[in-house]
Amino acid sequence: MSGLILKDVSKTFAGKRVVDKISLTLDQPGVYGLLGTNGAGKTTTIRMLLGIITKDSGEITWNGAPVDRKTVNFGYLPEERGVYPKVKIFDQLMYFAELKGMSRESATSAIQKWAKRLKVEEYLEQPAEKLSKGNQQKIQFMTAVIHDPDLVVLDEPFSGLDPVNTDILKNIIIDLVRQGKFVIMSAHQMATIEEFCTDILILNRGKAVLQGNLKDIKSTYPANRVQIDTNESIDQHLKNFKIENSKNNQYTLKITDEKSAHELLQKLVDHKVQINKFEIMKPTLNDIFIEKVGANNEIK
Amino acid sequence: MLGKLLKYDLKAIYKPLSIFYGIVIVSMFLSHYFDAIDTNGFTFFCREFFRGTTVGFSLGAIINNAMNIWAYFRQNLYGDRGYLMNTLPVSRNTLLLSKFLTALITSLTIVIIGVIAIVLAYGAALNLPDFINNSLALTFQIILVFYLEIVFVMQCGISGVIIGHKFNYNKIALSVVFGFGIFVIANVLTIVLAFIWSCFDSNLSWLFDSSTIIPDLNIMQNLLTAGAIVYAVYIAGLYTLNAHLLKRGIDLD
Numbered sequence: 001m002s003g004l005i006l007k008d009v010s011k012t013f014a015g016k017r018v019v020d021k022i023s024l025t026l027d028q029p030g031v032y033g034l035l036g037t038n039g040a041g042k043t044t045t046i047r048m049l050l051g052i053i054t055k056d057s058g059e060i061t062w063n064g065a066p067v068d069r070k071t072v073n074f075g076y077l078p079e080e081r082g083v084y085p086k087v088k089i090f091d092q093l094m095y096f097a098e099l100k101g102m103s104r105e106s107a108t109s110a111i112q113k114w115a116k117r118l119k120v121e122e123y124l125e126q127p128a129e130k131l132s133k134g135n136q137q138k139i140q141f142m143t144a145v146i147h148d149p150d151l152v153v154l155d156e157p158f159s160g161l162d163p164v165n166t167d168i169l170k171n172i173i174i175d176l177v178r179q180g181k182f183v184i185m186s187a188h189q190m191a192t193i194e195e196f197c198t199d200i201l202i203l204n205r206g207k208a209v210l211q212g213n214l215k216d217i218k219s220t221y222p223a224n225r226v227q228i229d230t231n232e233s234i235d236q237h238l239k240n241f242k243i244e245n246s247k248n249n250q251y252t253l254k255i256t257d258e259k260s261a262h263e264l265l266q267k268l269v270d271h272k273v274q275i276n277k278f279e280i281m282k283p284t285l286n287d288i289f290i291e292k293v294g295a296n297n298e299i300k
Numbered sequence: 301m302l303g304k305l306l307k308y309d310l311k312a313i314y315k316p317l318s319i320f321y322g323i324v325i326v327s328m329f330l331s332h333y334f335d336a337i338d339t340n341g342f343t344f345f346c347r348e349f350f351r352g353t354t355v356g357f358s359l360g361a362i363i364n365n366a367m368n369i370w371a372y373f374r375q376n377l378y379g380d381r382g383y384l385m386n387t388l389p390v391s392r393n394t395l396l397l398s399k400f401l402t403a404l405i406t407s408l409t410i411v412i413i414g415v416i417a418i419v420l421a422y423g424a425a426l427n428l429p430d431f432i433n434n435s436l437a438l439t440f441q442i443i444l445v446f447y448l449e450i451v452f453v454m455q456c457g458i459s460g461v462i463i464g465h466k467f468n469y470n471k472i473a474l475s476v477v478f479g480f481g482i483f484v485i486a487n488v489l490t491i492v493l494a495f496i497w498s499c500f501d502s503n504l505s506w507l508f509d510s511s512t513i514i515p516d517l518n519i520m521q522n523l524l525t526a527g528a529i530v531y532a533v534y535i536a537g538l539y540t541l542n543a544h545l546l547k548r549g550i551d552l553d
Contacts, residue, residue, distance in 0.1 A: 096384060100389060
């Protein structure tokens with residue numbers, strides 16, 4: 001079978017099981033989201049997948065064969081900084097590119113291409129320590145993708161990036177998927193995961209608590225909110241609803257079922273309220289995450 | 301891939317070493333120069349000063365090289381850089397082999413440069429060229445054992461880093477304790493082996509009995525050959541141990 005498969009992968013540290021029989025399948029190009037609280041086992045899962053740490057049990061295969069970093073063309077963006085602070089950016093990119101099997105010529109051309117795309121051309125001759133956190137993150141991203149990997153693992157890729165650079169990186173990730181790359185992404189911004197990921201795995205204390213296709217998962221949850229945009233106040237019609245947010249005649253309401261939303265719409269129409277928008281919404285990934293993992297856990 | 305890795309490893313280690321080499325070579329020439337001209341108070345002081353810096357920086361180069369190799373190994377495999385190094389399409393054995401070859405090559409150049417520099421700086425005073433001419437094989441053996449001991453010390457340090465990390469992430473002190481412990485154990489073992497040998501060979505009794513006469517050159521040469529073999533076995537053993545430990549994976553915290 002093509003793609004990446006993790007089957008019943010487990011890991012124990014000092015008698016504590018930090019990953020407990022995790023399974024996941026990426027059988028077509030796309031972005032797979034890993035979610036979980038602090039210590040849920042996301043990073044350990046990623047590191048076992050990359051072969052940085054050994055698994056205690058289970059199977060990890062790529063295109064049907066056991067994962068081996070000599071045979072799988074990985075690209076990894078670690079959460080921690082892996083850039084060399086005193087070394088010129090160009091030199092360290094060349095270092096990793098060459099060690100990933102590229103010739104000097106093709107590495108130079110790839111560095112120029114990615115530097116232009118990520119808008120870091122002017123920093124290539126500077127040491128990493130002179131760069132901002134966001135630019136260092138972009139350099140680290142370059143080291144992950146410069147050798148055109150098949151499987152890209154991104155641990156908190158948007159950490160330290162401003163909105164403009166976040167947008168640049170988002171477009172690049174979309175392009176990677178278009179080019180047929182498999183991407184695994186761990187991020188704590190639920191909106192980001194929701195925007196990118198076709199499939200997700202939510203971990204809690206080392207165990208998978210929810211996984212599968214994001215659309216399918218969301219379809220199993222009933223609608224729980226309504227968003228309304230009107231030209232006038234409708235507070236008097238909302239006495240039986242819990243208002244989550246209301247501002248400038250824009251309302252977000254909690255609902256228990258879709259029927260109550262339809263009844264509200266009918267009521268507003270009957271009262272000749274001019275409605276600009278009325279949207280019955282499915283729960284967000286954040287809602288699902290909190291339901292599965294618990295509101296008391298810090299999201300990371 | 302080993303070639304590329306070795307190129308970068310050598311570059312990283314030779315960079316700080318080049319300062320030591322530069323000082324050793326300049327000191328050697330200056331001590332030689334002051335030795336060649338008439339000796340008075342000032343030139344005598346200069347000659348002795350530069351002889352001192354030649355020896356001092358030769359030894360400094362050995363220490364600097366060992367420290368750099370240990371620190372570089374630790375940073376590369378266990379530090380923040382480890383996250384990238386450990387996902388390269390290079391096996392851990394290749395990573396280890398590259399560091400081992402770097403230690404072999406850099407130590408060899410240090411020994412060669414150091415020996416040449418000391419011979420030129422002190423040659424006239426100690427009749428070192430004569431000694432070398434008369435006892436070429438013995439000189440070579442002494443240098444070889446010294447070289448192997450340096451490499452062995454480096455391997456002890458590498459083993460210390462690996463074992464120390466396995467026991468306690470990022471606690472350097474534990475790595476130092478393990479490295480030093482391996483060095484001490486190996487040396488005690490060497491003494492025990494020499495003692496056992498001396499029980500069966502009366503030519504070696506002088507090693508453990510101060511009342512006996514130091515033997516002739518041939519016995520010294522045999523002993524040095526045995527020393528070289530023992531160090532080579534230790535180095536190979538530690539390399540195998542390191543490779544085995546790394547094969548199990550690196551638990552980066």
